[in-house]
Amino acid sequence: xxxxxLAACAALVAGAAPAAADVLSQVKEKGVLVVGVKADYKPxxxxxxxxxxxxxxxxxxxxxxxxxxxxxxxxPVMSANRIEFLQQGKIDLMIATMSDKPERRKSVQAIDPxxxxxxxxxxxxxxxxxxxxxxxxxxxxxxxxxxxxxKEVSAKxxxxxxxxxxxxxxxxxxxxxxxxxxxxxxTFVQGKLIDAxxxxxxxxxxxxxxxxxxxxxxxxxxxxxxxxxxxxxxxxMKTGAVVALEKxxxxxxxxxxxxxxxxxxxx
Amino acid sequence: xxxxxxxVLLPVASPAPRSFPKLTLVHCVGIVGAxxxxxxxxxxQGAPAAPSAFEVIFKxxxxxxxxxxxxxAISLLAMTLGTVAGLALGLAQIGTNRPLARVAWAATQxxxxxxxxxxxxxxxxxxxxxxxxxxxxxxxxxxxxxVIGFSLPVMANVSEILRGAxxxxxxxxxxxxxxxxxxxxxxxxxxxxxxCVKRMLPPWMNLYSLVTMATVQASIVGVSEMLTxxxxxxxxxxxxxxxxxxxxxxxxxxFFLYCYPIGRLTQRLERRxxxxx
Numbered sequence: 261x262x263x264x265x266l267a268a269c270a271a272l273v274a275g276a277a278p279a280a281a282d283v284l285s286q287v288k289e290k291g292v293l294v295v296g297v298k299a300d301y302k303p304x305x306x307x308x309x310x311x312x313x314x315x316x317x318x319x320x321x322x323x324x325x326x327x328x329x330x331x332x333x334x335x336p337v338m339s340a341n342r343i344e345f346l347q348q349g350k351i352d353l354m355i356a357t358m359s360d361k362p363e364r365r366k367s368v369q370a371i372d373p374x375x376x377x378x379x380x381x382x383x384x385x386x387x388x389x390x391x392x393x394x395x396x397x398x399x400x401x402x403x404x405x406x407x408x409x410x411k412e413v414s415a416k417x418x419x420x421x422x423x424x425x426x427x428x429x430x431x432x433x434x435x436x437x438x439x440x441x442x443x444x445x446x447t448f449v450q451g452k453l454i455d456a457x458x459x460x461x462x463x464x465x466x467x468x469x470x471x472x473x474x475x476x477x478x479x480x481x482x483x484x485x486x487x488x489x490x491x492x493x494x495x496x497m498k499t500g501a502v503v504a505l506e507k508x509x510x511x512x513x514x515x516x517x518x519x520x521x522x523x524x525x526x527x
Numbered sequence: 528x529x530x531x532x533x534x535v536l537l538p539v540a541s542p543a544p545r546s547f548p549k550l551t552l553v554h555c556v557g558i559v560g561a562x563x564x565x566x567x568x569x570x571x572q573g574a575p576a577a578p579s580a581f582e583v584i585f586k587x588x589x590x591x592x593x594x595x596x597x598x599x600a601i602s603l604l605a606m607t608l609g610t611v612a613g614l615a616l617g618l619a620q621i622g623t624n625r626p627l628a629r630v631a632w633a634a635t636q637x638x639x640x641x642x643x644x645x646x647x648x649x650x651x652x653x654x655x656x657x658x659x660x661x662x663x664x665x666x667x668x669x670x671x672x673x674v675i676g677f678s679l680p681v682m683a684n685v686s687e688i689l690r691g692a693x694x695x696x697x698x699x700x701x702x703x704x705x706x707x708x709x710x711x712x713x714x715x716x717x718x719x720x721x722x723c724v725k726r727m728l729p730p731w732m733n734l735y736s737l738v739t740m741a742t743v744q745a746s747i748v749g750v751s752e753m754l755t756x757x758x759x760x761x762x763x764x765x766x767x768x769x770x771x772x773x774x775x776x777x778x779x780x781x782f783f784l785y786c787y788p789i790g791r792l793t794q795r796l797e798r799r800x801x802x803x804x
Contacts, residue, residue, distance in 0.1 A: 299751075300762040307759045311590045336759075341749050350656045428768045455765040 283352050283478065284328075284485040292331045295321035296351035299336035302451050303509035304357050316505045317355045320375065323501065324353065324492055343367050346479055353478055353489070357447070360473045368477040371489045375476055376502060377516035379468030380409045383434065383449045383458070384441035391465050393417045402430035402439040409470050413443060434462075450511035468515050497524040580773035587760045588777075594753035595781045597670070601752065602739040604674045609681025609738075610731070616682060617689030623711065631686070638683035643676075644744050650676030651748045670752075673745040677738055688730050692723035725800045732793040736786045743778075753778050 287293050297317045298305035305315040313334045325332035337345055337356050345351045346368050358364065360374055382401060390396060397418040403410050405423035414421045422439055424430040427448065434442045442449070446468045452458045476493070478485050496502055500521040506513040584591075619631035638646065650672050658665045696719060704714040746754035757778050764770055 300759045302762055302765065306763040307590065307756070308763070309586055309590060311593065311756075336749070336751060336755075338749050344652070348656055432768075452765070455767075457765070457767070 282484055283349075283482045284488060287328060287330055287352055287485075290330075292333050293321075293325040293328060294333045294335055294350070294352045295324070296335050296337035296342055296345050296354040296356050297321060298338075298356045300338075301357050301447075303454060303511060304447065305336075316502075316509055317357070319505050319508075320496070320502075321353070321355055323496075324489070327492055328488075343477075346477060349479065352485075353476065355476045358475055358477065360475045364475070364477075367480070369480050369482055369486050370475040370477050371486055371493060372475075373490070373493055373497070373520070374473035375493050375496065377471045377473040377514060379446045379472060379514070379516070380413065380443065380470045381446035381449050381464055381468045382441040382443050382466050383431075383452060383462050384465055385434070386461055386463055388440040389465075393466060393469065400439040401441050401443040402433045403443040404430055407444065410443065412470070419443070446514065453512070454510050464512055471516055473516070494524060494527075497521055498527055500525075580770055583760075583764055583770055584773060584777050591753060591756055591760065591777065592781070594751065594756040595778075595785075597750075598739065598742040598745075598752045598782075599785065601670060601673055601677065601742045601745065601750075602735065605677035605681055605742075606735050606738055608674060609678035610685050612678065613682040613685025614689060616686035617693075620686060620690050621693050635683045635686040635690075638679050639687060641680070643680050643741050644747065646679045647673065647676035647744055647748060650679070669748070669750045670745075673742070673748070673750050676745075677741065681734065681738055684734050685731065688727050688734070689723065691730075692726040693719055695726060696722055725796075729793045729797045729800070732789055732796070736789050736793075739786055739789075740782055743782075753781070 295318075297313060297315070299307055299313050301315075303315050305313055305317045308314050313336060318334055321334060322332050335345065335351050337351070337354065339356075339358075342351075342354050342356045342358065343364070346354050354368070355375070357378075359378065360370065364370070382396075384390065388399070393413075394417065398420070400420040400422055401413075403421045403423045404427055405425055407423075410421050410423060413419055421443065422430075422433065424433060427444065430439075430442050430444070431452075433439060441462075446464070449464050453462070453464060476489060478489065497520040500517075502517040503513045503521050506517060578586075616631050616635055619627050620635060622628050622631075651669070654667055654672050654675065656667050656669075658667060700718060700722070701714060704718045709718065742752060743754040745752050746758070749755070757774050761767075761770055761774055
């Protein structure tokens, strides 16, 4: 009896060890690509009333699956567990609004070129008719305290920054007229502008600054898969797939997506 | 001297049992009304174009209720698994095998005094997402891991409930059984444990209510249960702050409507079995 239990335990341990085959061939063998996406980040990944996860990143994931000729399975991830899931092999690919940081590149394999980029922008009242950052000199912007760019923007463009905790308080202050705009992550501003509540009186007329690219990632050492994904990303840039998706989900195409499309159009 | 006997000569009168305030339809209407007020007031602040909190909850209720059923399923499975394991552990605790009883006692104390969330984290991150046995791949999705995570504290608590119930029986029961030539095993299974069942039932049901309410902690480790879905719905609705209270209020209402009857039933059983808690 004891021997049997020991044997079973040994089998379990042996079984739990990661298999040697590379992810790409495993995916093709299983016929399913498992992609980790966000489910709480509109419009990049969010739930529809049927419970399905939709958005720009799920669409990109679907395109990858289609090109590989396999079915797609989406797994909702959070910032706290996305890298863990990838390392465990629970997801094959991560497209989950992850900013490019050196320490992240050590734990997972990033796909270059970066598929998307966030930047810093302003949710500006439509009454303020400014189209470039220099015009904001001496004006007051609301912001979230602790955002790394507050100081830089204030120093560079002579903006008075009025910082509040979180993202709801500065938005409220903006509505109360305490400032002419809200300085924050561009993707957040884009998300707000999908809502009629904000798009009526506010816009995003300035170009984004201080770009912070987002990376797709696979498990470390999955070179074949990474190479395949690089090819796919370059093709997205060539065809303008990301720009098209931004339009599909009702957000203003980012400078980064437009620029990449311009660069790779002819290639 | 008056004709009345001295107070000290009167039989000890136990204080009249305070009846459990009964939740009537009026209370339900009150709760729903309060929620409506919160939702309505918040709505008044929002732009006229935005849908009201009721419309939002109505639109998403199938998904949210599906999430709630998931919570219920996790709680039922964790309770089943935990009870089976807990009874075994409890029996080991009161058993005559000294080393085994010690180990069972230690395990009970360990899992009973560990925060549930910590146990959940351990279950989540220590158990692989799939096992491979003899070429078969057995997947271990998150919710299974959550079930295991919640069943650990259930196990320890059931073990203690069993031990407590056995200890609470007067020792005369054991002595009488012994004098009637019952073996220890027979005494335990035919005399002691049957009497324990009714003593164990109320605390066991209490524990179930606690487990059900604790299942929302699984949202912290990324299981798509009701609370996770609630926050995702909030994001999908553009993260409007005025929707927070109604959406989470709806989740609260679901749990209340599920757990309150269990609480009532527990009280009734306690009264019926007349077990002093």
